[in-house]
Amino acid sequence: MKDHRRRLARVAMLLAPVLMLAACRQDAGTDPATSAPEATQISAEGFQQSLDGLWSTEESEGDDAETLYLFEWQADDGLRVVRDGAWLNGKVEDVDLDNGTLALHVTSDTGPSETVTVRKVPDDTTEGAFTLRITWGGGQTETLGFVRRLTARDREGVAEAIRAVSQQDPAGGTCETDAPAGSVRAALVCGQEEFGALDAGMRAQFKELADRYPDGDRTVEAATRQLDACDSPACLRAAYAQWRAYFDENYDLGDVVDYQ
Incomplete structure (x- = not known):
């Protein structure tokens, strides 16, 4: 009986190193990084889901309504992002969880493509609350506050905005402007006849100014920056008028659309 127990003990001692070696090999063959992309992907999706809702700019000018953003996660x-009823045809390029930012590459027929950055800014007074800071490719910024979660009607509005873009006739109605895609200037110039005429007249002056005057290019750049920085119809209308008055006073340019 004792010999039998001794034999079992010796067998167990001999098997122990083999089992330990097999376990080590199994652990060594497992790449701990293989699960990291999945965890990162889930966190990135969670970041995007946290934006789902109706947001608005925190300031309005005069009678102009605040700018409304619909962020919808599916x-x-x-x-998917809709700004004042217009779909921002974009694709998420990057989610930086460490810095709380999301990069959205926006393409448009009304201007050049650009990358829009959405940053979550924590609220120091309310735990878990945050605002959004939007930075456009041209440097324009907007601060958004949360209004409410999306309703079924809101989500249908997002789908309708996307359908409206997809149903546009690519052969007609082309909007000619150098305004950045998704900017207030681009939306107004391409959406309202008044601003379309103002912009066309201003661009005609830009071309003549650049062709005829040595400092024309610098003046055009300064004017363009101010126009693109406008965040309301009132601001844009005033900027067109100011630059027309400046051109009339300092240059001999052709007649353009009346801005009054």
Whole structure:
């Protein structure tokens, strides 16, 4: 009986190193980084889901309404953004969880493509609350506050905005402007006849100014920066008028649309 127990003990001692070696090899063959992308992906999706809702700019000028943003997250389509009823045809390029930012590459027929940065800014007074800071490719910024979660009607509005873009006739109605895609200037110039005429007249003056005057290019750049920085119809209308008056006073240019 004792010999039998001794034999079992010796067998167990011999098997122990083999089992330990097999376990070590199994651990060594497992790449701990293989699960990291999945965890990062889930966190990135969670970041985008946290934006889902109706947001608005925190300031308005005169009678101009605040700018409304609809952020909608869908498992199949990802993050979709509508700004004042117009779909920002974009694709998420990067989610930086460490810095709380999201990069959205926006393409448009009304201007050049650009990358828009959405940053979550924590609220120091309310735990878990945050605002959004939007930075456009041209440097324009907007601060958004949360209004409410999306309703079924809101989500249908997002779908309708996307359908409206997809149903546009690419052969007609082309909007000619150098305004950045998604900017207030681009939306007004391409959406309202008044601003379309003002912009066309201003661009005609830009061309003549650049062609005829040595300092024309610098003046055009300064005027363009101011126009693109406008965040309301009143601001843009005033900027057109100011630059027309400046051109009339300092240059001999052709007649353009009346800004009054």
